[in-house]
Amino acid sequence: MAWLPHGISHANGTLPPNLEPEPTDLTLGVSLHGITKTYGSKAAVEDLNLNFYEGNITSLLGHNGAGKTTTISILTGLFPASSGTIYVYGKDIRTDQNIIRKNMGICMQHNVLFSYLTTKEHLLLYGYIKVPHWSKQKLQDEVTLKETGLYSHRHKLAGSLSGGMKRKLSISIAFLGGSRVVILDEPTTGVDPCSRRCIWEIISRNKKGRTTILSTHHLDEAEVLSDRIAFLEEGGLKCCGSPFYLKETFGDGYHLILTKKKVCSCIMNLCYNVIVAPNLSSIHIL
Numbered sequence: 561m562a563w564l565p566h567g568i569s570h571a572n573g574t575l576p577p578n579l580e581p582e583p584t585d586l587t588l589g590v591s592l593h594g595i596t597k598t599y600g601s602k603a604a605v606e607d608l609n610l611n612f613y614e615g616n617i618t619s620l621l622g623h624n625g626a627g628k629t630t631t632i633s634i635l636t637g638l639f640p641a642s643s644g645t646i647y648v649y650g651k652d653i654r655t656d657q658n659i660i661r662k663n664m665g666i667c668m669q670h671n672v673l674f675s676y677l678t679t680k681e682h683l684l685l686y687g688y689i690k691v692p693h694w695s696k697q698k699l700q701d702e703v704t705l706k707e708t709g710l711y712s713h714r715h716k717l718a719g720s721l722s723g724g725m726k727r728k729l730s731i732s733i734a735f736l737g738g739s740r741v742v743i744l745d746e747p748t749t750g751v752d753p754c755s756r757r758c759i760w761e762i763i764s765r766n767k768k769g770r771t772t773i774l775s776t777h778h779l780d781e782a783e784v785l786s787d788r789i790a791f792l793e794e795g796g797l798k799c800c801g802s803p804f805y806l807k808e809t810f811g812d813g814y815h816l817i818l819t820k821k822k823v824c825s826c827i828m829n830l831c832y833n834v835i836v837a838p839n840l841s842s843i844h845i846l
């Protein structure tokens with residue numbers, strides 16, 4: 561049976577409307593079980609239960625301080641949870657961290673790059689560390705850089721790359737070596753709109769066969785990229801589902817009707833349904 565979030569009764573088989581039923585046809589990649597992280601008396605994340613599926617991009621969406629980075633840090637093994645655990649393809653993060661890490665790629669919120677290595681050297685270095693059993697040719701084939709737009713910058717030192725290029729390099733490193741779980745912490749922070757779209761494309765193009773987890777506080781990013789969105793607030797899960805489901809459920813918004821004057825022979829009454837998700841600050845014209 562599909563996992564149900566904590567506190568939801570199996571008895572009548574119904575979910576509250578803030579949680580879309582879990583997909584049943586997808587492989588479960590990552591599963592958070594009652595994750596809590598406390599700092600002193602304050603809980604940064606509290607009793608978080610959430611599933612991430614292979615082939616899906618799932619966004620952790622929330623304001624500053626919602627608990628996204630804390631959740632990602634626990635997931636990547638940066639520090640342990642105060643209680644609860646995480647299963648990654650069935651392996652327990654408390655006991656199988658080494659196995660889990662071999663299949664995981666991470667793009668941290670801040671670029672972790674060596675200013676004295678070139679773009680290509682970064683990819684080869686991380687590749688050799690991550691998949692030392694791969695032949696040089698296989699690694700070179702994966703590291704073509706063409707689809708990321710990094711190719712013309714392959715011989716540049718990382719220190720001399722633009723912010724957008726550094727971000728693309730960090731994301732490429734996360735995908736390198738056939739990572740089955742890819743974690744991207746605010747991947748488009750500090751990049752211009754054009755590079756942002758390019759990064760979205762890279763992430764979307766590479767989601768097949770991977771469990772992709774992305775943290776963001778941009779609603780448009782979550783909406784464009786995600787198969788599922790988990791909205792966090794004050795360390796807890798507020799709602800979870802596909803962008804369509806969440807808009808249908810919470811986008812009660814407003815209807816704005818515009819009527820055009822009769823200035824030509826044809827009578828035109830334009831009616832736009834404008835759905836505004838007030839608490840998510842997004843506008844969609846249908």
Ligand SMILES: Nc1ncnc2c1ncn2[C@@H]1O[C@H](COP(=O)(O)OP(=O)(O)OP(=O)(O)O)[C@@H](O)[C@H]1O
Nearest residue numbers: 599603604622623624625626627628629630631777
């Ligand atoms: N090392 C720490 N010591 C004390 N409190 C912390 C620590 N790290 C995080 N917190 C607190 O935990 C809460 C969640 O922080 P977290 O960084 O996970 O949020 P976030 O959603 O990632 O925010 P942002 O978008 O700003 O990165 C915040 O209230 C933060 O102040």
